[in-house]
Every structure is written in C-alpha cells, then in structure tokens.
Amino acid sequence: VRPRVFVTRQLPGEALGRLGGEVDLRVWEGELPPSRNELLAEAAHAEGLVTLLTDRVDAELLARAPGLRAVSNVAVGYDNIDVRACTDRRIPVGNTPGVLTETTADFAFALLMGLSRRVAEADAFVRAGKWRTWSPTLLLGTDIHGATLGIVGLGAIGAAVARRARGFGMRVLYVSRQPRKDLEAELGARRVDKRTLLAESDVVSLHVPLSAETRHWLGRAELAAMKPGALLVNTARGGVVDQDALIEALREGRLGGAALDVMDPEPLPADSPLMTLPNVLLAPHIASASHATRGRMASMAVDNLLAALEGRRPPHCVNPELFP
Numbered sequence: 001v002r003p004r005v006f007v008t009r010q011l012p013g014e015a016l017g018r019l020g021g022e023v024d025l026r027v028w029e030g031e032l033p034p035s036r037n038e039l040l041a042e043a044a045h046a047e048g049l050v051t052l053l054t055d056r057v058d059a060e061l062l063a064r065a066p067g068l069r070a071v072s073n074v075a076v077g078y079d080n081i082d083v084r085a086c087t088d089r090r091i092p093v094g095n096t097p098g099v100l101t102e103t104t105a106d107f108a109f110a111l112l113m114g115l116s117r118r119v120a121e122a123d124a125f126v127r128a129g130k131w132r133t134w135s136p137t138l139l140l141g142t143d144i145h146g147a148t149l150g151i152v153g154l155g156a157i158g159a160a161v162a163r164r165a166r167g168f169g170m171r172v173l174y175v176s177r178q179p180r181k182d183l184e185a186e187l188g189a190r191r192v193d194k195r196t197l198l199a200e201s202d203v204v205s206l207h208v209p210l211s212a213e214t215r216h217w218l219g220r221a222e223l224a225a226m227k228p229g230a231l232l233v234n235t236a237r238g239g240v241v242d243q244d245a246l247i248e249a250l251r252e253g254r255l256g257g258a259a260l261d262v263m264d265p266e267p268l269p270a271d272s273p274l275m276t277l278p279n280v281l282l283a284p285h286i287a288s289a290s291h292a293t294r295g296r297m298a299s300m301a302v303d304n305l306l307a308a309l310e311g312r313r314p315p316h317c318v319n320p321e322l323f324p
C-alpha cells in the first residue's frame, strides 16, 4: 500500500502531481493553514507530512502521530519543527536550502533599497495626488553606495547579500560563528565583533536562523549600540529581533528605519505600532517568493519526503545523524 501523506497547503509547480503518483496524498485546500486541531487530526493518520513554517511540529504532534516516518518542511528555516523530538523518534526532517538563496538575497536588497530610498513612500505620494512640483527637498533618503552594511550571519544567504552589496560599492562587515576567509578575500568583507558591527553599520541585515541562541539577538542593548539613524533589514525570522524594543527605537528616532519581511508574530496584528510608523517598510514574508524558486522549493520538499519514506537519507536533511 502507498504511504499516507498530508500536505498542509497547495504548492506551486509540478511537485504535488509527482508526489500524488507515489503516495496516498491528501492536500489541505484551505487558503489558511489547518488549525492546530485539524493538523493534529491529519497527522494522526499520516506516514509523511509536508509542512510550512506556519505548522508547528512538536512533541505533542509526534505523540499523536504513531505512524509518522517523515517530515519535510517547505522552507530553509525549520524553527517550527522540534527537530530533537523528531530525531528521538527516528523521523528524518527535510528542508530546502540552496534553491532560495539568491531569490532571498534579491529581496533583502530590494528591502534595503526600498527603505533607504523611500520607494513605497514615493509610490504612495504620487498615487495620493500630492506631487505638485519637483522639489530639492522632496523624499530625501540615504545613499546605498558608500554605506557600510553589517551582515549578521554569513551563511549562504548572508554571503549572497554581501556579493550584491559589493556590486553597489558598499563596505561589508559581518559577524558569524565561522570566519569565512574565502569571502573576506573575494568581497573584502571584514569579520568584526558584534559591538563593532552595530556601531559602524549604516544598515544591519539579519541572516541567522531562529534558535534559542539567536532569539532577540537584536535586543534593547544592541539597538542602543547601533549607529544613530541606522537602518535594519530583516529577512530572517521576526524572533531574532526584540520587536517591542525595535518599535521603541523607531519611535524615538534612534533608528532611521526598518524593513521587515518577517515579524513576531505573523501575520502582524492590525494594531501593531509597526503598521503606522512612517519609517518602516513591511512585506508579508515573501523573500523567497519567485515563481521559479517556490516551484523548486516544493520539488525539493517532495524529493526529501520520498527519500525518507523509502528509508533513504533525504537529500537535504537537518538531522543526518539518523543515517550514519
């Protein structure tokens, strides 16, 4: 018999059609994710789960899903999954690194440029009929070329952002657990300590996964240590920033602005002060959202799932210790 697989949302591209040829497939058709109870009920009969970052896979879910043998997240980040609990049950967990690196870096740069040159504000200004004449003081922003970019986490995405920054004539600083001598040579990026990065960067861009160590990495003290008027770009996870402290810094004008593709929580509640602050640029977690990349992510997630269901190591597995 074919293994039962539950997919928590429709996915773009050919991947689900391919999966349907191999397994007993059930796809959640809602525009919104399954509720917690719906997810638990579906997982109870599933041997494989294809999840999104909106779906929490934790010890409670695993306890209620005795037949579960594979979890495949359609994302590079997997902070929605208790990987240790999966490993304890010998369940491989897949993710989708690599395919989204350049697309995500493109969007981080779009946010950086949109914020520093006030693109969204300019668009709203024209559409509102407020444009009366060319003015030497209209919508002045800050220069990107010549500015210092501080990259937090020089993994694949951070490095792809550093390459773009180099092309724009920026000076690049980074903090990272591992030094990247290759990129220092290639891009002239300089590894510095956290304090130096915060003090010297005109723009700080976050590229670390969310974990116990990185939660609120940018807190009140770090925001206070940033260069006055600096900009923040976050395409990582909302929880990497202490959002209340960020709002305070933006309100007080200590920070020049923030461009956020990720927030805490998501979706951002309508009454969040971030909704009304003028120097904030917001996007609904779409950094990897190109047609091509989302299709590749779905395909990679299906490859990971099928491998795990066949007892093979998923091509991209976050708990590879299950396959010594």
Ligand code: GLV
Pocket (backbone or CB within 6 Å): 053, 074, 075, 076, 077, 078, 100, 288
């Ligand atoms: C999206 O946020 C991802 O982790 O792929």
Ligand code: GLV
Pocket (backbone or CB within 6 Å): 115, 116, 117, 118, 121, 140, 141, 142, 256, 257, 278, 279, 280
């Ligand atoms: C905000 O739009 C900024 O330029 O800081």
